[in-house]
Amino acid sequence: MLTILNHTVIPEFETLFATMDVTRSPFQHLLTYSIMVLPKFISIFFISIFLILIIMRKIIQRLPINKQIRLLSKLPIFHHYYRLYKTYQFASEFALFYKHGVTLHHIVNLYQQQEDLYLNYLASVIAIHTTKGDTLDQILSRVPCIETELITFIQQGERSGKLGIELQLYSTIIIDKIQNRFQQQIRFIQPTIFLILAILIVALYAVIMLPMFDLMQTLK
Structure with missing residues (x-):
């Protein structure tokens, strides 16, 4: 929108005011200078973010998987x-495995x-620590990307003998958590976008209409 205005409307008014x-x-x-520069600034900002993400991805891919x-x-x-x-990936897959009677040893071989x-x-990680006699919840506590709540559900499932059901239940809870977190961020982003648009509209009004009012006063 700003780019179109900078190449159509604003130059016409600039010519009129100069004449x-x-x-x-x-x-x-x-304000006029800011509106004219803002599209370039936004483009440079997003291009920079995009390049930084690509560089970070390349750097991360070169690291060992544990790092x-x-x-x-x-x-x-x-x-x-x-x-x-x-965590959802682990819970849903292991729930499916346990539902069909697949053992932990067989799961490790599949992975x-x-x-x-x-x-x-x-x-x-599972293979190494199971040989040391560690339980599944103890093993997962060493994996940094696993939520601690999953360990609680695994402990409850092992005590009740319904580990597959507990994992399936927790996978649905994670989906709800992701949706709720996403909705919370949208509730923050939407007002911010509306505020920015309102500021831009007021700025455009000030850039175009205020000089017009001065011009009308001069003609009178």
């Missing part, structure tokens, strides 16, 4: 969704055969 020798205040000059998981589990804002997604580095890492 009629309308004197504008420093504030009006500042990737630790880093992604601590990134601001992103880590909430990352931890919830990985080791996958091309997914995360599944390979998870399989190796």
Whole structure:
């Protein structure tokens, strides 16, 4: 919108004001300059963010999988969704496995055969610590991207003998958590966007209409 205005409406008014020798205040000059520069600033900002994300992705991909998981589990804002997604992936898959009677040893073998580095890492952690006599909840407490609530559900499922049901229940809870968190962020983003649009509309009004009022006064 600003780009179109900068190439159509605003130049016409600038020509009109220059022809009629309308004197504008420093504030009006500042608003005009800001509106003309803002599209370039926004473009540079988003291009910079895009390039930074690409560079970060390349750097993270070069790290060992255990360091990737630790880093992604601590990134601001992103880590909430990352931890919830990985926990949901584990809970839903293991619930399906246990529902069909697949043993933990067989699950580890299946994960080791996958091309997914995360599944390979998870399989190796489970395999190493099960040989040491650790239980599943103790093993998962060492995985940084797993929510601690999952461990509580696993403990309850192991005590009741209904681990698959508990995992399926927790996977539905995670979906609700993701939706609620997303809705909360939308509730913050929407008013912010409306506020920015309102400021831009007022700025455009001040840039175009205030000099017009001065011009009308001069004609009178």
